[in-house]
Amino acid sequence: VNSAVDSLRSLFGTEQVLTAADALPFERDWRGQFPGRALAVLRPRSSAELQAMVRASHPLPLIPQGGNTGLVGGSTADASGGELIVSLARLNRVRRLDRLDLQISAEAGCVLATLQQAAAAEGLLLPLSMASEGSCTLGGNLATNAGGTQVLRWGNARELCLGLELVLADGSLLNDLDGLRKDHRGLNLRDLFIGSEGLLGFITAAVMKLVPAPRARVAAWVGLGSMEAVIELLLAAREQLGEQLSGFELMNAEVQALLGSELPVPAATWAVLLELSSSVDAAALGDALAKLLAPSGDAVITQSQAQFERLWALRESIPERQTRAGGNLKHDISLPLSRMADFLAAVEPALQRLVPGLRPQVFGHLGDGNLHFNLAPPAGMSVVQLRAQWGEALTRCVFDSVAAQGGSFSAEHGIGRLRRDELARSLDAERLAWMRRVKRLFDPANRLNPGRVLD
Numbered sequence: 001v002n003s004a005v006d007s008l009r010s011l012f013g014t015e016q017v018l019t020a021a022d023a024l025p026f027e028r029d030w031r032g033q034f035p036g037r038a039l040a041v042l043r044p045r046s047s048a049e050l051q052a053m054v055r056a057s058h059p060l061p062l063i064p065q066g067g068n069t070g071l072v073g074g075s076t077a078d079a080s081g082g083e084l085i086v087s088l089a090r091l092n093r094v095r096r097l098d099r100l101d102l103q104i105s106a107e108a109g110c111v112l113a114t115l116q117q118a119a120a121a122e123g124l125l126l127p128l129s130m131a132s133e134g135s136c137t138l139g140g141n142l143a144t145n146a147g148g149t150q151v152l153r154w155g156n157a158r159e160l161c162l163g164l165e166l167v168l169a170d171g172s173l174l175n176d177l178d179g180l181r182k183d184h185r186g187l188n189l190r191d192l193f194i195g196s197e198g199l200l201g202f203i204t205a206a207v208m209k210l211v212p213a214p215r216a217r218v219a220a221w222v223g224l225g226s227m228e229a230v231i232e233l234l235l236a237a238r239e240q241l242g243e244q245l246s247g248f249e250l251m252n253a254e255v256q257a258l259l260g261s262e263l264p265v266p267a268a269t270w271a272v273l274l275e276l277s278s279s280v281d282a283a284a285l286g287d288a289l290a291k292l293l294a295p296s297g298d299a300v301i302t303q304s305q306a307q308f309e310r311l312w313a314l315r316e317s318i319p320e321r322q323t324r325a326g327g328n329l330k331h332d333i334s335l336p337l338s339r340m341a342d343f344l345a346a347v348e349p350a351l352q353r354l355v356p357g358l359r360p361q362v363f364g365h366l367g368d369g370n371l372h373f374n375l376a377p378p379a380g381m382s383v384v385q386l387r388a389q390w391g392e393a394l395t396r397c398v399f400d401s402v403a404a405q406g407g408s409f410s411a412e413h414g415i416g417r418l419r420r421d422e423l424a425r426s427l428d429a430e431r432l433a434w435m436r437r438v439k440r441l442f443d444p445a446n447r448l449n450p451g452r453v454l455d
């Protein structure tokens, strides 16, 4: 095996094939929950070099890696020391940005925030946004079909993608970068790769939709007393504001407590961060929001760009604050909005029966039916203890309650290593069998992300 690394180094150079201490930064995911040991880290500089690397490294297992911010252990090597991490980070060129075609064509390793800035410089918006945007990459976003805070208006990464370039497991290049809005030439292969978490091929470039940047954005932070009131507000917002409604984020009282004195209105059972964006002026948006919120409890409406950014920065700071506060047991679930209140009413007492004093830290993209349903330990218990002693039972309780209401145990974070067994357990045999067939078709030697997502 070492001779394989030696021969890769002599073929591609030591800068392109990292080992030992140089490989360390790639062996640890953002949260440090899935560390591993790689045989080496391959760092191609172009799609053509990646093709050559895939061929030259046959039959070693390959783990595609973007920004390494994934939350399910899909982008790091296992403990065997026998897998090659393939970092796409150096494929980081913007190839084309076109104001008339309203699209950006860029390589997979481009950091999401860099692409957002490139679009903004042209008065356009790439409407994909999430707290990890300073590190996550376009390829990772598409491989996980990332969601984030603007799905309500613009959809997931899948809805924004107009084309892909791929390097497949046999080293061939599949090019579908025409970027046409309408193109019905046969089967749409692209959609198989979006959300496939690196199982079927490497995404090396993509064309993404852009939209005209909104001229006005206004946000409001509202405190509400019940989930029923939250859902009523969402309905009213959708009916009164139509497509201007571009964000509807939820936070429970435990999450608001993490924000401490920075909380813009007094803590309530639920807080909602609403965003409106439009190409009309901000005053009209503010008036529409004020009218919507008149019957609600405590609320602030942003009066300036700085205030708008402050509210969103607070919302985006939640994952880091949770980590600093000791961490929790994470679940990324989705439910039909019509079942949300019933789900919460059933799951909270069931969890308290298992671990009295448990502190659910619930937040997320409620407008999309997506909750980050995280469980912090009771006072005096560490998260390590909670996970070891109760982790399995608590997660079972959450997932069974989600399934009972017709929801999904994985909304936007994917399956990776963390949720592989849950996928096998919860999907019907026919769906799983077709997924395995598709995997075998594109990767018959099972080289790409083996043991992730599907067993």
Ligand SMILES: Cc1cc2nc3c(=O)[nH]c(=O)nc-3n(C[C@H](O)[C@H](O)[C@H](O)COP(=O)(O)OP(=O)(O)OC[C@H]3O[C@@H](n4cnc5c(N)ncnc54)[C@H](O)[C@@H]3O)c2cc1C
Pocket: 030, 063, 064, 065, 066, 067, 068, 069, 070, 071, 073, 074, 075, 088, 108, 129, 130, 131, 132, 135, 136, 137, 138, 139, 140, 141, 142, 143, 144, 145, 146, 147, 148, 149, 197, 198, 199, 201, 202, 203, 204, 319, 320, 412, 413, 416, 449
């Ligand atoms: C603070 C924080 C907030 C987050 N918020 C959100 C959120 O709001 N919404 C959301 O959806 N996610 C969120 N995430 C999760 C994560 O940021 C996303 O899943 C992101 O899309 C991953 O991108 P990445 O480049 O870091 O991919 P990585 O973590 O490197 O990889 C993720 C998966 O994709 C595969 N992969 C990566 N690049 C490629 C490629 N070029 N070709 C083929 N396969 C590839 C990997 O093998 C792995 O299975 C958050 C994460 C953090 C840390």
